[in-house]
Amino acid sequence: MTGMTGEIARFDNVGLRYGPDREVLCDVGFTLHAGHFYFLTGASGAGKSSLLRMLYLAQRPSRGMISLFGTDAITLPRHRLPGFRRRIGVVYQDYRLVPHLSAFDNVALPLRVAGVPERDVVQPVKDMLEWVGLADRMEARPATLSGGEQQRVAIARAVIGRPELLVADEPTGNVDPDMAIKLLRLFEALNRLGTTVVVATHDLHLLQKVPGSLIMRLDRGRMSDPTGALRYPPRRENAQP
Numbered sequence: 001m002t003g004m005t006g007e008i009a010r011f012d013n014v015g016l017r018y019g020p021d022r023e024v025l026c027d028v029g030f031t032l033h034a035g036h037f038y039f040l041t042g043a044s045g046a047g048k049s050s051l052l053r054m055l056y057l058a059q060r061p062s063r064g065m066i067s068l069f070g071t072d073a074i075t076l077p078r079h080r081l082p083g084f085r086r087r088i089g090v091v092y093q094d095y096r097l098v099p100h101l102s103a104f105d106n107v108a109l110p111l112r113v114a115g116v117p118e119r120d121v122v123q124p125v126k127d128m129l130e131w132v133g134l135a136d137r138m139e140a141r142p143a144t145l146s147g148g149e150q151q152r153v154a155i156a157r158a159v160i161g162r163p164e165l166l167v168a169d170e171p172t173g174n175v176d177p178d179m180a181i182k183l184l185r186l187f188e189a190l191n192r193l194g195t196t197v198v199v200a201t202h203d204l205h206l207l208q209k210v211p212g213s214l215i216m217r218l219d220r221g222r223m224s225d226p227t228g229a230l231r232y233p234p235r236r237e238n239a240q241p
């Protein structure tokens with residue numbers, strides 16, 4: 001496991017283009033330090049989802065260098081990808097729940113894939129679903145849940161295994177403001193346990209709700225870090241083991 005004071009991810013001169021068009025991300029460089037809480041913000045189309053996809057290894061950059069957990073992610077052999085991905089919890093913008101599984105089984109999936117014995121699966125999954133307000137919807141299939149309910153199942157699934165890195169793409173886009181704050185508290189609790197958190201959002205109000213969080217801003221594919229906080233983040237007491 002990467003040390004708590006270590007580097008979780010680093011992008012250097014990363015560029016991304018889809019097909020022959022101009023680059024949608026250009027010269028992106030930043031470092032994510034273990035134990036910190038980051039927001040990624042920027043207008044619609046600025047490239048947030050594209051950047052996150054590279055971070056959770058679903059998309060290769062067109063140029064530049066990405067390292068993840070201290071390893072060069074660009075040259076990572078294909079057979080090592082699943083092992084890396086298991087260390088990352090992802091909340092997808094479109095949720096990507098498994099349609100034929102219940103809410104309970106969707107949330108249990110990361111634990112079962114990791115080989116956690118069934119007796120240690122049931123209670124944590126129930127507790128997590130209760131926390132996100134879905135105690136009475138555990139047996140429901142995704143198609144019978146509302147957008148906001150599906151989003152909460154997706155969040156529960158992403159955090160249940162206490163990943164080293166949590167990447168969430170607009171995780172509160174479909175819930176009311178009270179639930180958005182509650183979900184942020186869940187991310188903060190996970191962060192206090194040592195998970196590095198990256199949340200992409202349009203919602204500038206959310207940024208003020210997490211004291212000590214660091215803000216990455218994308219403007220038409222370019223990243224700004226005017227205070228240098230991404231390269232030299234302030235020390236956080238709760239980032240220590």
Ligand SMILES: Nc1ncnc2c1ncn2[C@@H]1O[C@H](COP(=O)(O)OP(=O)(O)OP(=O)(O)O)[C@@H](O)[C@H]1O
Binds near residue numbers: 044050
């Ligand atoms: N698979 C793709 N193929 C071609 N172009 C793409 C693809 N995915 C994204 N783009 C383009 O890349 C640019 C950045 O899109 P991206 O979804 O990363 O932005 P975003 O900041 O996440 O936007 P939003 O906040 O609306 O989700 C946009 O111009 C988009 O049209």
